[in-house]
Amino acid sequence: MRFCDECGSMMHTEGDAWVCRSCGHETLRDSEQEAAMTTTQGQSDDGPVDMSDVDxxxxxxxxxxxxxxxxxxxxxxxxxxxxxxxxxxxxxxxxxxxxxxxxxxxxxx
CATH class of the missing domain: 2.20.25.10 (N-terminal domain of TfIIb)
Incomplete structure (x- = not known):
């Protein structure tokens, strides 16, 4: 996730750029920087946690x-x-x- 340098809103990817839907600011995407970002893709959802044995x-x-x-x-x-x-x-x-x-x-x- 990236935030706009101009207004602080969350930016979205559109092609090879990050675009702010609030103010229109754009910046080019950087693959090295994006590789370091944490995403939810590929993370497992183990379901609810069993709390029955917890005091x-x-x-x-x-x-x-x-x-x-x-x-x-x-x-x-x-x-x-x-x-x-x-x-x-x-x-x-x-x-x-x-x-x-x-x-x-x-x-x-």
Whole structure:
């Protein structure tokens, strides 16, 4: 992958050139430079990772959080925080109940 020197957008290959679809900047392709780039082509997809033998303590942090499932009394959940909205907005918190495995998310409004 290559980024435009003019505007920073991702560039695309068109023939023997890299072309920015945002500003139109073009640069010639360099086969040596491209050989050093990492791609997903040829990488194997081994499918989902089997977590059945992993201790819950090794999976990640937990917090006191009431599971929203009506038939679950779970009070602890694993959590993960991700920035999925604009950088000036707070992160989204993703929870997984350690009792029933139910997943939910919380956003600041």
């Amino acid at each position: 819950d303590a090794e999976v990640g942090p937990t917090t006191k959080q009431q599971c929203p499932q009506p038939d679950c009394d779970g009070e602890r959940a694993r959590y993960e925080m991700k920035q999925i909205r604009a950088a000036d907005e707070s992160e989204t918190r993703f929870f997984t109940c350690v009792e029933c495995g139910h997943k939910w998310r919380e956003d600041d409004h």
